[in-house]
Amino acid sequence: MGKVIVSFTMSLDGFVAGTNVDREHPMGEGGDRLHRWLFDTASDLDKEMATDMSARVGAVVLGRRTFDVGLQHWEDTPYPAPSFVLTHEKRSQLKMKSAAFTFVNDGVRSALRQARQAAGSKDIVIMGASTAQQVLTAGLVEEVTLQLAPILLGKGCRLFDKIGSAIELKSTQVAASPLVTHLRFDVL
Amino acid sequence: MGKVIVSFTMSLDGFVAGTNVDREHPMGEGGDRLHRWLFDTASDLDKEMATDMSARVGAVVLGRRTFDVGLQHWEDTPYPAPSFVLTHEKRSQLKMKSAAFTFVNDGVRSALRQARQAAGSKDIVIMGASTAQQVLTAGLVEEVTLQLAPILLGKGCRLFDKIGSAIELKSTQVAASPLVTHLRFDVL
Numbered sequence: 256m257g258k259v260i261v262s263f264t265m266s267l268d269g270f271v272a273g274t275n276v277d278r279e280h281p282m283g284e285g286g287d288r289l290h291r292w293l294f295d296t297a298s299d300l301d302k303e304m305a306t307d308m309s310a311r312v313g314a315v316v317l318g319r320r321t322f323d324v325g326l327q328h329w330e331d332t333p334y335p336a337p338s339f340v341l342t343h344e345k346r347s348q349l350k351m352k353s354a355a356f357t358f359v360n361d362g363v364r365s366a367l368r369q370a371r372q373a374a375g376s377k378d379i380v381i382m383g384a385s386t387a388q389q390v391l392t393a394g395l396v397e398e399v400t401l402q403l404a405p406i407l408l409g410k411g412c413r414l415f416d417k418i419g420s421a422i423e424l425k426s427t428q429v430a431a432s433p434l435v436t437h438l439r440f441d442v443l
Numbered sequence: 444m445g446k447v448i449v450s451f452t453m454s455l456d457g458f459v460a461g462t463n464v465d466r467e468h469p470m471g472e473g474g475d476r477l478h479r480w481l482f483d484t485a486s487d488l489d490k491e492m493a494t495d496m497s498a499r500v501g502a503v504v505l506g507r508r509t510f511d512v513g514l515q516h517w518e519d520t521p522y523p524a525p526s527f528v529l530t531h532e533k534r535s536q537l538k539m540k541s542a543a544f545t546f547v548n549d550g551v552r553s554a555l556r557q558a559r560q561a562a563g564s565k566d567i568v569i570m571g572a573s574t575a576q577q578v579l580t581a582g583l584v585e586e587v588t589l590q591l592a593p594i595l596l597g598k599g600c601r602l603f604d605k606i607g608s609a610i611e612l613k614s615t616q617v618a619a620s621p622l623v624t625h626l627r628f629d630v631l
Contacts, residue, residue, distance in 0.1 A: 267587070267589075267603065267612065267628070268457065268602075268603030268606060269456065269457040269603065285609055288609075391595070399455070401455075403591075403626075405611070405612040405613055405614045405628055406609060406610070406611050406612055407579070407603055407606050407609060407610040407612065408609050409606040409607045409608045409609050409610065410606075410607060410608075414456075415455065415456030415457065415595055418456060418595050418597040418598075419597045419598060420597045420598075421473055421476075421594060421595060421596050421597050422594065422595040422597065423593070423594055424455065424593040424594055424595070425593055426593045426619060426621070426624060429617060429619035429624050431614060431617035433614070436614060436617050436624075436626065438591075438624065440455070440593055
């Protein structure tokens with residue numbers, strides 16, 4: 256059975272997006288520089304890491320806000336896999352190029368159950384900082400994967416906020432590229 | 444001329460101490476686990492990194508609170524080098540085993556000037572999160588060295604707080620031990 260993974264590109268001061276995230280600026284003000292490693296300047300290692308992660312993903316669970324600001328940018332599901340959006344809005348399935356968005360109204364555990372079924376033996380990736388926090392504090396995350404960007408953003412959206420109590424991890428991978436440090440941890 | 448360095452052991456969620464830091468608990472509640480890599484379970488790499496840093500330090504600039512909570516624990520200056528404490532209190536020099544504490548009343552730039560003179564060609568290390576923030580936002584830090592601990596503390600004292608605007612870094616070293624990931628950055 257696949258793992259539940261939290262995977263983010265994070266600044267050294269813990270931000271995964273800048274301030275004023277909206278549809279035009281899904282990464283917020285100044286947040287685009289976090290993702291340099293995914294674009295033209297990517298190294299072979301960066302590309303390999305991105306491809307590996309994409310291949311692992313069997314389903315996605317994401318917050319409503321991440322869906323709202325990301326959709327126009329992705330023009331598809333964020334990974335080529337069934338994607339489950341946490342929302343209070345009743346809405347029918349939205350088919351995209353690679354897979355479909357399913358809108359889940361009864362909470363994160365239900366979304367994870369549906370994602371588990373869709374993912375088969377592959378992994379489930381959690382997107383959106385507040386969704387990641389919910390799943391982490393519920394004790395349901397098995398792996399944390401970070402691309403640590405060499406920048407202090409100074410302000411924005413923090414990944415590890417409102418966690419409240421300690422969660423022990425074990426480092427399982429460290430790999431440095433010129434643009435980010437790839438870190439992988441198991442949750443103990 | 445040596446560099447001005449910010450060097451801390453930090454949890455993955457950005458904390459350098461737990462909550463309720465006091466003289467009995469200089470690392471705060473739950474914060475002691477950050478420093479496992481310095482004690483009995485240290486690997487050869489961890490020991491080498493600690494020795495290397497110690498050899499680089501020609502002077503220390505630290506906040507009053509760090510001095511207050513640390514002194515009883517160190518029973519000396521925090522590194523074996525002249526140490527400059529930022530404080531409003533007028534106080535004469537305090538000689539310790541390895542070096543002396545000098546109390547500086549006229550701000551961080553004055554402390555850095557005095558530390559620079561004392562350090563000669565060696566580096567100046569900044570201790571205390573709020574002092575580090577002051578020196579960072581003043582644009583006076585040249586290197587950030589972190590030992591990233593595989594834990595989410597959930598609460599405590601954040602290193603990179605109140606930074607406010609972006610600071611670009613360049614990764615210059617990544618080295619993994621079982622207990623921490625050693626990261627070094629130049630400030631651009």
